[in-house]
Amino acid sequence: MSDLRIAVLGLGMMGAFHVELLTSAIKGATVTVVNDFVADKAEAVAARIGARVVADPIAAINDPEVDAVLLATPGSTHFEQVSACLDAGKPVLCEKPLTTDVATSYALVEAEAALGRPLVQVGFMRRYDTEYVALKELIVGGGLGRVLQLHCTHRNPAVPDHFNSEFMIRDSVVHEVDVTRFLLDSEITSVQVLAGAATEAAPEGTHDPMLVVFETAAGQLVTDEIFVRSGVAYEVRTEAVGERGSALIGLDQHLTLKSTDGRWGGLITPGFVERFGAAYRVELQRWVDAAGRGTIDGPGVWDGYAAVAVCEAGVEAVRSGQRVPVRLGERPAPAAHGVTR
Ligand SMILES: NC(=O)C1=CN([C@@H]2O[C@H](COP(=O)(O)OP(=O)(O)OC[C@H]3O[C@@H](n4cnc5c(N)ncnc54)[C@H](O)[C@@H]3O)[C@@H](O)[C@H]2O)C=CC1
Numbered sequence: 561m562s563d564l565r566i567a568v569l570g571l572g573m574m575g576a577f578h579v580e581l582l583t584s585a586i587k588g589a590t591v592t593v594v595n596d597f598v599a600d601k602a603e604a605v606a607a608r609i610g611a612r613v614v615a616d617p618i619a620a621i622n623d624p625e626v627d628a629v630l631l632a633t634p635g636s637t638h639f640e641q642v643s644a645c646l647d648a649g650k651p652v653l654c655e656k657p658l659t660t661d662v663a664t665s666y667a668l669v670e671a672e673a674a675l676g677r678p679l680v681q682v683g684f685m686r687r688y689d690t691e692y693v694a695l696k697e698l699i700v701g702g703g704l705g706r707v708l709q710l711h712c713t714h715r716n717p718a719v720p721d722h723f724n725s726e727f728m729i730r731d732s733v734v735h736e737v738d739v740t741r742f743l744l745d746s747e748i749t750s751v752q753v754l755a756g757a758a759t760e761a762a763p764e765g766t767h768d769p770m771l772v773v774f775e776t777a778a779g780q781l782v783t784d785e786i787f788v789r790s791g792v793a794y795e796v797r798t799e800a801v802g803e804r805g806s807a808l809i810g811l812d813q814h815l816t817l818k819s820t821d822g823r824w825g826g827l828i829t830p831g832f833v834e835r836f837g838a839a840y841r842v843e844l845q846r847w848v849d850a851a852g853r854g855t856i857d858g859p860g861v862w863d864g865y866a867a868v869a870v871c872e873a874g875v876e877a878v879r880s881g882q883r884v885p886v887r888l889g890e891r892p893a894p895a896a897h898g899v900t901r
């Protein structure tokens with residue numbers, strides 16, 4: 561069978577990483593077209609991997625030598641670009657967030673439902689991480705009894721200055737929104753944000769760290785410490801607390817060090833590649849395999865929309881200091897929306 565011909569749009573940190581994986585580690589895929597707002601960047605990547613530059617993003621999506629599209633452009637461009645993929649009937653792996661507001665995300669839910677087949681997959685790579693998968697299996701298998709709470713930690717060593725409180729919710733906390741929905745299989749119904757003392761590394765007016773609290777439809781509480789200027793490392797942990805036990809992932813990963821003096825300690829993953837590199841690879845391989853069959857294999861457009869709706873409530877919660885309810889639109893019939901696993 562011939563390779564899936566892919567266009568990659570957005571060749572910044574994440575796009576370059578995806579191109580690297582697609583050209584070195586993923587079977588059955590060829591990157592035929594690349595596109596970036598910055599022409600030089602696109603030319604350099606194209607020359608390195610033998611792809612063609614198409615300067616206009618929509619033309620890149622519609623290119624006849626493109627079967628499927630990977631979007632690693634900023635969230636603010638996703639609505640237009642995902643819409644173009646749906647118009648062209650091409651499978652798309654869209655990096656999170658699906659879009660940056662509820663109305664456009666729901667418009668994509670409706671557009672995909674009108675097509676009648678799932679084409680939009682959202683880049684929530686934690687669903688492919690072995691530790692998250694193991695935690696989900698433990699929960700589904702009843703190993704913890706009924707799960708009552710999740711406690712999440714999400715720390716980045718450093719981020720650019722444009723990561724203000726709102727961006728931290730939409731771009732970073734969005735992962736814990738998806739993790740909550742994935743692990744607990746329940747929609748989030750409200751969000752509250754506590755903004756305490758900020759690190760001196762944060763720009764004036766940015767609340768870093770924040771403590772975010774979700775409540776689910778089943779009444780479970782989820783806490784998320786989001787701290788994107790910790791100055792230390794990339795720390796992503798989740799602890800599930802159930803009626804019959806608790807389980808924690810992300811503390812040691814495979815880097816545990818035990819010493820003879822009766823202490824334990826570990827190494828912390830320095831960045832997202834060390835922590836989630838394997839998960840991105842599984843995500844991409846499964847997407848490529850599914851896209852070859854004209855479908856998706858992972859979080860779909862509804863998952864992307866629900867996450868955006870929770871984040872929008874989160875942004876309002878930062879501004880108001882209040883507990884803000886999440887209101888979701890009607891979910892289209894199962895046959896028409898993305899596969900959730
Ligand atoms: N799943 C994950 O763990 C991660 C996901 N992301 C997501 O990936 C996306 C990109 O993030 P980064 O790579 O960190 O950003 P970045 O700023 O490093 O790269 C974005 C690239 O897109 C280009 N660009 C901007 N507007 C464009 C347009 N209209 N058409 C084509 N190219 C355009 C820029 O020139 C830049 O090269 C975001 O949605 C972000 O949330 C980012 C980091 C990790």
Ligand SMILES: O=C1[C@@H](O)[C@H](O)[C@@H](O)[C@H](O)[C@H]1O
Pocket residue numbers: 716731732735788832
């Ligand atoms: O998606 C990601 C970034 O966009 C985001 O800004 C970081 O906070 C996350 O850790 C990373 O996984």
